[in-house]
Amino acid sequence: MKRILIFFFIILTSFEGIYCQDHLDSIYEKAKQYRRANKLDSAEILYLQITSSKNKHQPSKLLKANALNSLGLLYLSKGEQKKALESYYNSIKISIEINNKSGLVNTYNNLANYYLADNKKIALEYYRKAIDLLSSLEEYKKNAVINMNIGLLYSSNDFEMMNYDSAVYYYLNALESFQATNDSSNLSLLYNNLGFLYEKKENYSASIENYNKSINLKSELEDLHGLATSRLNLGNVYLKQNRFKESLEQYEKSLELSESIGDSNLKMHLYSNMVKAKMGIGAVEEASLLFQKYNNLRDSLFDQDKMEEIKDLETRYETARKEEEIRAQRIAIERENFQKKLFLSLSILLVILMLSTIWFFIQKQKYLKQLKNEEIANMRTEQELKELNAMMHGQEEERNRIASDLHDRLGARLSSIKLLFQSSDIPAAADKVLQNINEAIKETREISHNLSTDLLSRFGLETALKDTIRTINEAEKIKADLSIYGLQNRLSVDIERNIYHIILELINNTIKHAKANLINLQISQSENEINVFYEDDGVGFDVQNVADSGMGMRSIYARVNTINGAVYFNSKPGGGINVVLSIPVESNYQPKEDENAQSKLA
Known part of the structure; x- marks a missing residue:
């Protein structure tokens, strides 16, 4: 009889072990289902049941x-x-x-x-x-x-x-x-x-x-x-x-x-x-129409991203607020069920105290916010005054330098020309007068070049180009239009200098040779590329015949290669000129094939 009881006990123990293992397997499968359904807390509880050392089976x-x-x-x-x-x-x-x-x-x-x-x-x-x-x-x-x-x-x-x-x-x-x-x-x-x-x-x-x-x-x-x-x-x-x-x-x-x-x-x-x-x-x-579509779409995407960011913040705020409200309600219900009869008066007092505290906290936050805003306004005013003083000081130094250049270099040259004209032997001095006039013109150009280069290095590409376009329009010989999109931060010195001199070379060619009435210049920056679109309505030229013959064209190609860019010319006699310039500022764009690039193995 004793042996029979031991035999049945062993069989029951074996069946119990099999049953428990099957039960744990079902828990594991259920946990995986919860994880796939993003019910992470429920899945965690089931996984911990399996991995816990306190588990009976x-x-x-x-x-x-x-x-x-x-x-x-x-x-x-x-x-x-x-x-x-x-x-x-x-x-x-x-x-x-x-x-x-x-x-x-x-x-x-x-x-x-x-x-x-x-x-x-x-x-x-x-x-x-x-x-x-x-x-x-x-x-x-x-x-x-x-x-x-x-x-x-x-x-x-x-x-x-x-x-x-x-x-x-x-x-x-x-x-x-x-x-x-x-x-x-x-x-x-x-x-x-x-x-x-x-x-x-x-x-x-x-x-x-x-x-x-x-x-x-x-x-x-x-x-x-x-x-x-x-x-x-x-x-x-x-x-x-x-x-x-x-x-x-x-x-x-x-x-x-x-x-x-x-x-x-x-x-x-x-x-x-x-x-x-x-x-x-x-x-x-x-190409011009597609370029405009590109700019319009980029601007709309920027606005759309900002709106989505605001909506996301509002959604997160509302979600957090609702969760906080649910949590507060649950705590309040639990307290009410636990001490409903014994501590009713205390609960009312506590609610009044909480409301008073919240009101006091809100009033205090408003006061602190007002003080902070006033402090920020004062700091902003002080900073603006410092920046204005620094700018005025820089302008004064620049005026003094220009005056010195004009007096020491150009003034001396003009004085020598005056003395030559006062000479009794005018024909003999003619060559010297012409030589001094050429030197005066050369020094004028050097002073002007120093001014434009200094403007570029101190204030950036956008300011330098606006100054150039303003100078052209003030001459009232050619109308020049400038449009800039997305150029919000300074570029590297090398890229700014080369783009600036390429554009100056194009403008110089238009003024000298094109007999144009209009110049249109557009500059656009995307996340990894600068695009420059230049056109005029001048007499144009044959691109194949001119591409390698002029110093100006060779200079443009050399500067483009220096900054790893690409340039496209399109022109024909009587049809003006169109130039597209692309300069990379970061790594090339690589579209994403799949957001989950790294695969997981569960």
């Missing part, structure tokens, strides 16, 4: 390692980095103990993604650990995801070990794994990224081939945004090869897609690049 080590890995992802979503790292390292410890290679791959990948923002070298180490483990596993999707992540890392501009060849190598590895799993979505992304890398390496034929593959897959997937981006990228390659018509064909298709999906940022970049392509085929009027 301990889960399997495999389940615990997986739960800790998922808990790390959850803590990162909540911004609790320290808890996330602790969960990841505990998961790694258990996975190493039970030789859970697949789980280690997931955790190493997630750790790498965590370190991407702050320490890319450590991120690369964890990616390589995951790759080493995958060599003994047949998990093609994980292998593809991690190879793709390493490729993205090597192609990052802010990575000190950036290497396009290494990026291509890992992308090709990922490509083989995605092909093995027929993952068309990720294949289309990889082909686009490979096209970008080959473009950077100036292997344009390979770049075009990969962009076309990406376009074909995205067409099959009906991925309109990705299709528009790949067509923009393909158009950029054609533009670099001066294949203007082919680039325009891709830009127009991308523009149609961007309008259908409502992507205004993409449209803005398309307009900017289409201006260059239109100038390349000589369609000046269309």
Whole structure:
């Protein structure tokens, strides 16, 4: 009888263990569902039930390692980095103990993604650990995801070990794994990224081939945004090869897609690049119209971003206010239920005290705000007076320097000319008079050049150009118009000086040779590029015959090359001149294929 009871006890214990393990597995699946639904607090409670050491029925080590890995992802979503790292390292410890290679791959990948923002070298180490483990596993999707992540890392501009060849190598590895799993979505992304890398390496034929593959897959997937981006990228390659018509064909298709999906940022970049392509085929009027569309869209996007920022702040404020109200109501209800009869009078007194405190606090804040505003106003007035005094002092110094130059240099030269005229031998002194007049003209130019260069270095490109245009208009020989968009901050000295002298050279050519009545100058700055659009209505010239013959043109090309820019001339006899100048001020624009560039493995 005793043996029978022991036998039944063992059987019941075994069934209980199986039941408990199944129960914990169901809790794990439920926690994953909560995390996907962004119910992070509920998911955290369930994960902690599995990983807690106080749990009566301990889960399997495999389940615990997986739960800790998922808990790390959850803590990162909540911004609790320290808890996330602790969960990841505990998961790694258990996975190493039970030789859970697949789980280690997931955790190493997630750790790498965590370190991407702050320490890319450590991120690369964890990616390589995951790759080493995958060599003994047949998990093609994980292998593809991690190879793709390493490729993205090597192609990052802010990575000190950036290497396009290494990026291509890992992308090709990922490509083989995605092909093995027929993952068309990720294949289309990889082909686009490979096209970008080959473009950077100036292997344009390979770049075009990969962009076309990406376009074909995205067409099959009906991925309109990705299709528009790949067509923009393909158009950029054609533009670099001066294949203007082919680039325009891709830009127009991308523009149609961007309008259908409502992507205004993409449209803005398309307009900017289409201006260059239109100038390349000589369609000046269309280029001018697209340039205006670009400026209008950029201004509207700036206003739209500001409105969205304000709405976001208002939404966050309202959400916080409502949460605070709910929390206060819950506390008030709990207190009321707990002490409803015994402390009713005390509660009323407390409410009155709270209201009085709030009223006093509000009044105090208003008073402090008023004092702060008065203090700020006083500080602003003092600062303005300091700036005015500094400006007046600088102007006085400048006047003294100009007076000194005129007296010491030009005055002396004119006095010598006067003495020569008073000489008895006028014919013999004629050559000396002419020589002194030429020297006086030369010194006048040097004084004028010093003034304009000083204005540029002290007050910037915009002020110097406005002064130049004002001088032209005051002469009443040619009407000059100047429009400036987005030029809010000073540029580097080298860029400002070269742009200024290029524009002076163009204006000088117009005044000397063009017989023009109107000059139109537009300057626009986007996030990574300065665009200058110059035109006049003069007699024009044959660009092919003049391009390499004049010192002025060679000077313009030399200055453009110095600042890594590009210039496009369009003119013909009797048709005036149109010039488009593009100067990069930051890294080239690279459209984002996917906001979640780094893939996670749960």
